Amino acid sequence: MAYPMQLGFQDAASPIMEELLHFHDHTLMIVFLISSLVLYIISLMLTTKLTHTSTMDAQEVETVWTILPAIILIMIALPSLRILYMMDEINNPSLTVKTMGHQWYWSYEYTDYEDLSFDSYMIPTSELKPGELRLLEVDNRVVLPMEMTIRMLISSEDVLHSWAVPSLGLKTDAIPGRLNQTTLMSTRPGLFYGQCSEICGSNHSFMPIVLELVPLKYFEKWSASML
């Protein structure tokens, strides 16, 4: 989850999120370079003693500042497309979990082998145990096996919602009448928090998502106990 005074993204828990972190570093560096160049030029413009400010011929600089941004944009687009295609690679998931958005909670269905389904409501602030995170904890966490590719099928029973878990680089809209798919693969165990990311009514801020990634043995024990 987020921690105090955090400036950047949460630490990646999946390879795709790592790629996204590096891409963000690359793009942000380009943005900083351009912004500081522009700021410097503005400061030059404001402090010049020169007085001739009407239009002059400037073919060379105009060529440069047309070609150079095109090159910069290509340098941003190519890594971006690479990651986009990487997300759509065929990866043969071992497990499929369905999640339905409701106003205002998520419900999860593990129907590969048996029929396991449950609702996941946020724990109200007054019922939190000491040390728990306000507006982020839920009564039933989504337990999943770590280091395994999992297919998530996301939809909604009423209005638009969005199932998002930032540390895994996931955000997929839950659209009524439509089934959206995303794949999940965590490289480490732990609790990963997310929040509904599409405005859905009064309690939109109060329907979080908590993934509990555990070794396969614990997952099997948990799913048996939940039936």
Place this chain on the structure above:
Amino acid sequence: MSFRAAWSLTLRKGGLGIRGIHTPGSTAHGKEKMPPYTNYHAQRSYPMPDEPFCMELNAEQRALKEKEKGSWTQLSHAEKVALYRLQFHETFAEMNRRSNEWKTVMGCVFFFCGFTGLLIWWQRVYVFPKKPITLTDEWKAQQLQRTLDMKGNPVQGLASRWDYERKEWKK
């Protein structure tokens, strides 16, 4: 052509009955145009306007303009300065002079910032609801302990800065 030059040309042909505008030493204020509606528009980016500053010249000034048509080495320093003043309203140094406007501006900015501060303070006292229990120091400490226990952000974030062997923050 600059906007100002075009504007002076339009005014000239506008048939507005333009007479001498800035004539130092002249007391005749007939149909002359009051500032800022004159034909003389000089600015840092257009420092040599088409028209001179003084349009109406008295006899002495006209004699000086005749002398200007000859060799300039014949002109004394005072005459050159007089000719400059006929042609231009201000020198570059005068035109670019600093002012004390910034003090007024900064004063008003600080005043309004202070006033806004007072408003916000009042709001904090009389409007905002109570802070939730999770913002007490005790709860924040327990929350931190829980985050470290679950190794949240162990790569470069919070848990990566905690030394689990020695149970203290890494130096």
